[in-house]
Amino acid sequence: MSADAVIDARDVRVEFGKRREAMTAVNGVSLVVGHAEILGLVGESGSGKTTLARAIAGLQAIAGGQVLIEGTQIAGLRGGRLRRMRRRVQVVFQDPHASLSPRLRVGYLVCEPYTIHGVPRDERRRAEELLDAVGLAPEIAGKYPHELSGGQARRVSIARALAIEPAVLVADEPTAGLDVSTAAGVLNLLSDLRDSRGLTMLLITHDLNVVGAVADRIGVMYMGELVELSEADALFEAPRHPYSRALLGAIPVPDPTERTPGVPLEGEIPSPRDPPAGCRFHTRCPMVHDTLCATETPALSQTDQGLAACHWWREIAASASLIAEAPSLGTRDAGTPTQ
Amino acid sequence: MSTASVLEVSGVDVVYHAQSLELHALRDVTVTVAPGEIVGVIGESGCGKSTLANLTLGLLPPNGEIRAGSVVLDGTDLVGLDKEALRRLRGRRVALIPQDPLQSLNPTLTIGRQMADAVLAHADRRGRNGGELRRRMAEMLERVGIPDAAHQLSRYPHEFSGGMRQRILIATALLLGPPLLVADEPTSALDVTLEAQIVELLRELREERGTAIMFVTHNVGVVAQLVDRVVVMYAGRVVESADVRAFFADPRHPYSRALLDAVPSHRRRERRLATIPGRVPSLAQLPVGCAFADRCPLAASVCHAVDPPPVVDGRSVVRCHARDPRSGWQQAPGAA
Numbered sequence: 001m002s003a004d005a006v007i008d009a010r011d012v013r014v015e016f017g018k019r020r021e022a023m024t025a026v027n028g029v030s031l032v033v034g035h036a037e038i039l040g041l042v043g044e045s046g047s048g049k050t051t052l053a054r055a056i057a058g059l060q061a062i063a064g065g066q067v068l069i070e071g072t073q074i075a076g077l078r079g080g081r082l083r084r085m086r087r088r089v090q091v092v093f094q095d096p097h098a099s100l101s102p103r104l105r106v107g108y109l110v111c112e113p114y115t116i117h118g119v120p121r122d123e124r125r126r127a128e129e130l131l132d133a134v135g136l137a138p139e140i141a142g143k144y145p146h147e148l149s150g151g152q153a154r155r156v157s158i159a160r161a162l163a164i165e166p167a168v169l170v171a172d173e174p175t176a177g178l179d180v181s182t183a184a185g186v187l188n189l190l191s192d193l194r195d196s197r198g199l200t201m202l203l204i205t206h207d208l209n210v211v212g213a214v215a216d217r218i219g220v221m222y223m224g225e226l227v228e229l230s231e232a233d234a235l236f237e238a239p240r241h242p243y244s245r246a247l248l249g250a251i252p253v254p255d256p257t258e259r260t261p262g263v264p265l266e267g268e269i270p271s272p273r274d275p276p277a278g279c280r281f282h283t284r285c286p287m288v289h290d291t292l293c294a295t296e297t298p299a300l301s302q303t304d305q306g307l308a309a310c311h312w313w314r315e316i317a318a319s320a321s322l323i324a325e326a327p328s329l330g331t332r333d334a335g336t337p338t339q
Numbered sequence: 340m341s342t343a344s345v346l347e348v349s350g351v352d353v354v355y356h357a358q359s360l361e362l363h364a365l366r367d368v369t370v371t372v373a374p375g376e377i378v379g380v381i382g383e384s385g386c387g388k389s390t391l392a393n394l395t396l397g398l399l400p401p402n403g404e405i406r407a408g409s410v411v412l413d414g415t416d417l418v419g420l421d422k423e424a425l426r427r428l429r430g431r432r433v434a435l436i437p438q439d440p441l442q443s444l445n446p447t448l449t450i451g452r453q454m455a456d457a458v459l460a461h462a463d464r465r466g467r468n469g470g471e472l473r474r475r476m477a478e479m480l481e482r483v484g485i486p487d488a489a490h491q492l493s494r495y496p497h498e499f500s501g502g503m504r505q506r507i508l509i510a511t512a513l514l515l516g517p518p519l520l521v522a523d524e525p526t527s528a529l530d531v532t533l534e535a536q537i538v539e540l541l542r543e544l545r546e547e548r549g550t551a552i553m554f555v556t557h558n559v560g561v562v563a564q565l566v567d568r569v570v571v572m573y574a575g576r577v578v579e580s581a582d583v584r585a586f587f588a589d590p591r592h593p594y595s596r597a598l599l600d601a602v603p604s605h606r607r608r609e610r611r612l613a614t615i616p617g618r619v620p621s622l623a624q625l626p627v628g629c630a631f632a633d634r635c636p637l638a639a640s641v642c643h644a645v646d647p648p649p650v651v652d653g654r655s656v657v658r659c660h661a662r663d664p665r666s667g668w669q670q671a672p673g674a675a
Binding site: 044045130149150179180181182183184185187188191205207208209210211212213236246247248250251252253254255256259260262265268 | 382383384500501502530531532533534535536538557558559560562563564565583584586587597598599601602603604605611612613614618655657
């Protein structure tokens with residue numbers, strides 16, 4: 001797998017704060033993303049998905065583990081070597097208006113990465129090519145960011161990220177705040193860019209419908225840990241982790257004759273400064289069972305269709321319904337956790 | 340509906356004055372909300388959803404002018420009322436559940452203080468002793484799912500999570516028992532799990548109290564799950580209004596259909612999502628004819644010349660020549 005790995009994150013840890021105040025935002029996450037693959041990262045606010053993505057983009061120092069981009073480790077790189085590495089990974093930030101300087105014209109903004117990375121270019125021609133690649137007319141180059149609509153600003157951010165031809169595009173909530181039709185256009189664009197340029201993408205969102213539309217594989221995060229990782233189709237059809245099930249079950253069904261299947265999850269994510277013992281999800285898990293969940297942390301392990309971190313994934317797999325109710329778990333000895 | 344409506348907006352034109360321009364934010368808008376009814380208002384940004392919400396709350400900005408029509412809220416026409424009279428209606432006749440729970444709470448004041456302020460600003464001060472008010476606030480917080488409420492009143496907004504803050508705002512909106520709530524994208528800042536909790540709460544509150552809700556959103560899934568009737572706005576007009584089941588089974592207006600088709604769903608994973616070409620026209624320079632014609636897959640020559648009048652069919656209203664038997668509109672061969 002590693003031969004083809006564009007992103008190879010191994011046991012990544014990110015910590016914020018010091019000593020007593022310390023909290024672990026990302027707790028030992030490993031994942032591999034291949035060439036021209038789109039990996040979606042989902043989870044509630046505070047699950048660590050953005051922090052993990054920032055660590056992968058080299059924007060966030062890591063406290064443990066390794067991040068390899070095209071085989072090169074990025075932790076510890078400085079100066080020119082770090083800058084060269086950053087050319088391979090570009091980020092499209094969540095709020096395009098906050099990441100585009102209001103005083104500069106679009107034509108300059110999309111070519112700014114050339115200046116930063118010292119790449120010679122014919123600015124006007126390149127700006128037009130880039131804008132064309134994201135479906136914008138060349139006239140846009142003469143506008144200021146405040147003259148752009150939300151969808152246009154998002155496309156300009158993407159054009160800018162494409163300028164120095166990265167291998168990896170990290171998109172943080174690329175459709176937040178956009179109207180449905182505009183959002184659909186941006187998602188189509190990401191899909192096209194993957195096909196035309198062979199871009200590898202990490203797509204961070206809390207909207208499962210968005211990842212469902214474009215991602216090949218989906219990673220589900222909870223309290224800084226990856227709790228499930230599998231092919232998008234498999235995840236949507238039959239999630240193996242109760243948290244994934246709860247997330248999917250909470251998506252409102254766009255059909256008034258059908259009720260959203262899930263019983264809403266109780267409560268909210270616990271404080272990351274004081275994570276629950278055992279499985280971090282056990283305090284909210286509708287399938288919490290016995291003392292095992294409260295005492296032993298389930299490892300992210302192979303299931304029939306991917307990876308999941310739940311002691312009870314086999315029982316979940318055996319119960320067909322997506323409804324977030326506890327399947328009968330009584331038959332198994334609680335003392336034998338799934339490895 | 341023959342029963343008295345909580346809200347009856349009829350034939351309203353609203354214009355915003357911006358420098359030398361006039362923006363036609365609402366054009367001949369008619370919307371009614373029956374007691375206990377949940378009406379979902381959808382449409383892209385710039386179609387007039389928020390203007391309709393603000394109008395209902397008597398909160399049009401100073402550059403907004405109501406050119407025509409009436410806004411009858413629980414028996415009182417808001418048009419022409421002064422600020423003071425409007426302030427007195429808010430809270431008791433209609434209340435707002437805002438979009439962003441954090442921005443709507445003052446970080447330097449306790450929850451209890453802010454809830455009390457909301458009550459005292461809109462209600463008669465006589466007969467409101469502090470203890471009685473505190474007890475009612477605590478009860479309301481308990482009702483919206485905040486445990487140990489009496490204690491929580493003396494805490495500050497930052498001590499609550501986003502979902503809890505939204506619950507606090509819902510409790511505050513309910514304190515004076517208004518028959519109508521206006522909810523402006525109340526779940527768009529929340530995660531899907533919290534959104535599901537809030538939708539469930541609003542559904543329960545409607546059942547228990549018969550509170551009607553005007554729910555402004557762009558989330559089609561929430562609309563399908565929560566509302567009784569859907570109002571679709573486009574370029575300042577109501578282009579379609581229908582019962583939720585009829586709407587999802589057969590959206591009549593081409594814009595409604597396009598909106599539903601553009602929503603990504605994990606249930607029908609497709610390589611390409613449908614988009615609506617072009618953009619909402621500028622409200623300062625509306626085209627002649629139907630405002631949607633330039634983006635419409637069905638548009639015929641009549642659409643570019645004549646603005647379609649509303650076609651009423653039972654409980655549904657649609658403004659589209661293609662749906663109007665009187666228009667003599669001919670569908671182009673091969674069009675959907």
